[in-house]
Amino acid sequence: MIGIFNNYLLYEDRMDSRNVSSETSRNKCAACFRQFNKMEHLVEHMRISYHSVHEPVCGNCKKHCRSYESLREHLIGPLPKQECKNVFNVRGCKFCLTLLDSPNARRVHLERCQHSGGLLTNFANLGLRDNLTLDNGYARGRQVVALACKMVGGGNDGSLDLCARVCLIDENENIIFHTFVKPPIPVTNYRYETTGVRPEYLRDATPLRQVQKKIQDFLCNGEPMWKIRPRGGKARILVGHDLDRLHLEYPAVMMRDTANYPPLMKTSKLSNSLKYLTQAYLGYDIQTGMQDPYEDCVATMRLYIRMKSQNHAVEDSPLASDPQNRNNFASWRQSELERMSPEEMLAISRSDYYCWCLDS
Template sequence: MNDKFTTAGKDVLVEIVKLAQKRKMEGEKGGWKEFLKGYDTLLGASMSDPARRTPQVLRAFLDTFKKGEDLKFFAKVMECHSNRELVKEQTNSTDVESPQERLVRLTLEHPQYPIEYSFPSFKEDWIVTKHRKKFKETRSSKLLAVDCEMVLCDDGNEALVKVCIVDENLEVILHEFVKPNRVVVDYRTQITGVSAEDLDGVTCSLADIQTKVKKIISRGSILVGHSLSNDLKALKIDHARVIDTSYVFKLGHDSTKRKPSLNDLCKFVLDYELRKKGDPHNCVDDACAAMKLVLAKIKHGFDKNMPVVQDDVPESENRKLLIHRIPEDLPSEELGQIIPGDFTIEIKAKKGHGGKYSAVATFKTLQEALSTYDKLQGVEEKDSSGRSQKPVSVQLKSGSTAIICVRKMTFDEPDVKVSTKRPYPTEIDVDDSKRLKTEKTPEAEHIVDHVKEIKRLNDLLSKRDEEIASLHKIVAALTRKQGL
């Protein structure tokens, strides 16, 4: 095992140590932080991020594990990484990467993949489908979508109770109930749609389902699913070639912090509602939805960031754009000449002071609203509530130039939440002192403000980079002094 750690790259070592932390694993010298306290008398556990430690320190920690089960787990993580690298090598080895292989690669390259797909498949009740290194031309490229439902058992763990597999034509290949081998304490009927009566007379076991699934996915088929790792854990099947729809669609500016829900993806990509709020899941519907998403991704791309649809926001609001700071001498009928797209206009409010009013443009779909917003010429900014908006320059009949703002009704950032204390706002109340006034060159003032802010942020980043560089020098010096 030590030889494997010696040849492993730093990224693999960091991955294994982070997983050991997450699982609260302890070697002969304790857990990661406890090990650092004894191993590094100068810094101790003050620099506990594995990514900031040298490979020598990471290997020294992993060498403290002697239990067979721990070593098997580490070996499985390294195998997982090896499979991922092998798939990437094979997809990159051809002149043209197929759309299916590209989505497999995107799944394998996702930051959450090593954590969520590192299964304990070394255990006896798991099945591992081997990834073939040779005879690539004989490997199947067919897509199969999988969805499972799980119940809660008396030991606190989940057990598979229902499984469905559909092919690219949305034909159901497998749809069966599974009898858990433990006592069920919660069927979660409101989520799973499964009750105790549904299992009356069911004799199919997990081992039976594993055998059936293994036959279906033979010759390296690509499994498709939303948060597919949960379904594979329930099936206790480790399969290398997967496409996870929660990974391959971009969400906001940082898809690593929050994954889109299947229902939101259906709304944004497929323009339909998978299920009403509060309705139970349906295995066939969910498997078909995942397959439709992958087929749409292959056909159309959908590489733009998907907006974070807030549960607090009524669905009808997501198809709207708020237009505010509109001068009174600009008729609402002329907004259609300024803003592209097919929409209806509703006047929301007229302000007695400042001579401004607001309006809402309602589109047929969320995609049309976002497409129109993307086409607008303007430097994107955030309003006081954190929503994205663009200032748009318009020429008035008087000959002067004015700036109106077009704002999204959804948030781009996953960490911005809508207050539940008041209804979702349809306009912005802005003090006169914060309004953009109609002047000869308002665009110039707007650009100057942005340039100043960018300069300030760049200065802060430069200072931070200098601090980080100094810390790295200190760490390197201490490391050489200890002979690591």
């Protein structure tokens, strides 16, 4: 009798274990694969995670990652998922982190994915240019330009950043504006080794305020600042890295900053440097020795185009802030949400940032 009773207890333990395992599996996030003890915990996770089709996704296991840095760690980091790493080593691109159909497809892909040659332009011969003109509404689609600047030092110790050189390019990497800038206060450190700026270059340069106004008018392209909207209109999209440095007055909805774009940031939500982003995602080095803002312009434009070209599923209301989505995970829907499957909750989840693929 004791043996039968013990066997019954063992059977009950196994059944309880199976039920717990089944319940935990049901409470597994369909995006990031985190498991929760209770369905209400999974609902809360979905409420604050903003999983969506715009997140970087592992081509092998389909896990959603918050940023490409997180996906990189998942695939080729110090502690990767071994199965995904093994597949990625054979068929993966270490720059765009895409998984190709075959090793041969990977070889073909790498030839156009990696900008291994960097820039062939001789920076010293770029010269100063001013091709800033309005298009009078004849251009098709929203125009995109990239901006970069180089800073010299001001203040007693030369640590105060002052803009001394500005470059603006179009989507085809053609220079449309390139000039030296006269800072509003005296320069105490020209940082020549990296900026290439000498005192005589700034003596007759255009004052900062005039440069700002000229660029601002070009970006607005004939539209009043208050009238600029993210969709439609003639105003241009501005791409750059750490765009706050030039202190331009321009609507945030028209700026694409590689320093503050969530998919390109570190897992700790801090910014990656443009130098790192270019090396990791484009495959060549920049900012070695004497630097030119044209080089930074090209790098940011290439990063923008890479992010913009992602093939994400089309959604009518892609942002969590869109009116149609504001009640998707409302607290008054708690009971209804707890009856949903993880896949159903993922289907109604939306992104909390503007994905650049929406510019296409």
